[in-house]
Amino acid sequence: MSRSNRNPAYRRYMWRSLLISTAYIATILLAVWAIPDNAPTAPAYLPFALLPGIIIGGWVWAMARLLVELQDEYLRFLEVQKILVATGVTLAWTGAWGVAELFLPHLPKVPVFFVFPAWCLGLVVGQLVVRIRFGADGGCP
Amino acid sequence: MNNRLKVLRAERDWSQQHLADALGVSRQSVNAIETGRFDPSLPLAFRIADIFALPIEQIFLRD
Numbered sequence: 001m002s003r004s005n006r007n008p009a010y011r012r013y014m015w016r017s018l019l020i021s022t023a024y025i026a027t028i029l030l031a032v033w034a035i036p037d038n039a040p041t042a043p044a045y046l047p048f049a050l051l052p053g054i055i056i057g058g059w060v061w062a063m064a065r066l067l068v069e070l071q072d073e074y075l076r077f078l079e080v081q082k083i084l085v086a087t088g089v090t091l092a093w094t095g096a097w098g099v100a101e102l103f104l105p106h107l108p109k110v111p112v113f114f115v116f117p118a119w120c121l122g123l124v125v126g127q128l129v130v131r132i133r134f135g136a137d138g139g140c141p
Numbered sequence: 142m143n144n145r146l147k148v149l150r151a152e153r154d155w156s157q158q159h160l161a162d163a164l165g166v167s168r169q170s171v172n173a174i175e176t177g178r179f180d181p182s183l184p185l186a187f188r189i190a191d192i193f194a195l196p197i198e199q200i201f202l203r204d
Binding site: 074 | 166167169174179
């Protein structure tokens with residue numbers, strides 16, 4: 001673990017991410033338990049179906065708080081670089097795949113919920129780019 | 142932007158960590174500024190100037 005991981009902003013980010021991840025898994029399990037297979041689209045199931053998605057917003061909030069709370073401008077710069085790479089990779093991939101789906105009917109359809117995991121994978125790409133360009137990691141993936 | 146941070150630090154026999162602690166930033170930040178990979182903001186540049194007790198233009202130089 002690098003020294004920057006001892007930064008309080010990173011520690012708070014890690015704790016928030018852990019709590020949000022736990023809540024995400026719990027709400028997914030709740031939705032699986034509460035909504036039967038082949039259930040009709042009924043208002044009663046709506047909260048169970050929406051809750052995991054709302055919690056994904058929590059991850060975005062945690063990342064935004066990290067950028068706000070990071071006092072070290074260089075570390076903040078590295079995190080912003082990772083986010084820009086992740087956003088670029090995700091937009092390029094989803095945009096290109098979506099257009100390809102229009103013209104290639106046999107291409108597998110990518111469910112929209114894959115966009116956020118793809119963005120998280122993009123952060124890993126961003127970490128690699130930052131390591132190559134700046135020889136540094138920042139504090140978190 | 143070029144800078145004389147490494148030379149000034151060496152003259153005072155300060156480690157990167159010592160300077161980082163004095164500035165309240167990470168050692169990575171000091172290293173990135175010294176090697177020219179990152180240009181500090183004006184407030185941080187002024188803090189650096191204060192610590193070395195030098196005018197800012199004697200630390201940071203135009204390309």
